[in-house]
Amino acid sequence: MTLIDKGYNAALSLAYYLPWFPMTITAGYRYQWIKEAWEVNSGGYFISKFSGFTLSALYHFSSGDED
Numbered sequence: 001m002t003l004i005d006k007g008y009n010a011a012l013s014l015a016y017y018l019p020w021f022p023m024t025i026t027a028g029y030r031y032q033w034i035k036e037a038w039e040v041n042s043g044g045y046f047i048s049k050f051s052g053f054t055l056s057a058l059y060h061f062s063s064g065d066e067d
Contacts, residue, residue, distance in 0.1 A: 007034035013054065022060035030054055 013028030030052060037045040 002039060004037045005034060006037075007032065009033075011054070024058045024060070026054070026056045026058070028054045 009030075009032045011028055011030040013026050015024050015026040017024045030050075032048075032050040034048045035045055036048070
């Protein structure tokens, strides 16, 4: 049995840096499309779609002297 997976992924995000609290906040949207085909000559396939909103926080810190 031959199985072939092809997919696409896209994301769009906006980020904001908080200077008084060394953190970056990011919010966005993500979309993913996957096509699984088996026995290419038979034409059988299955399509999966995933999408959703994303939110993340990144804390900035120093690991030593800034000199």
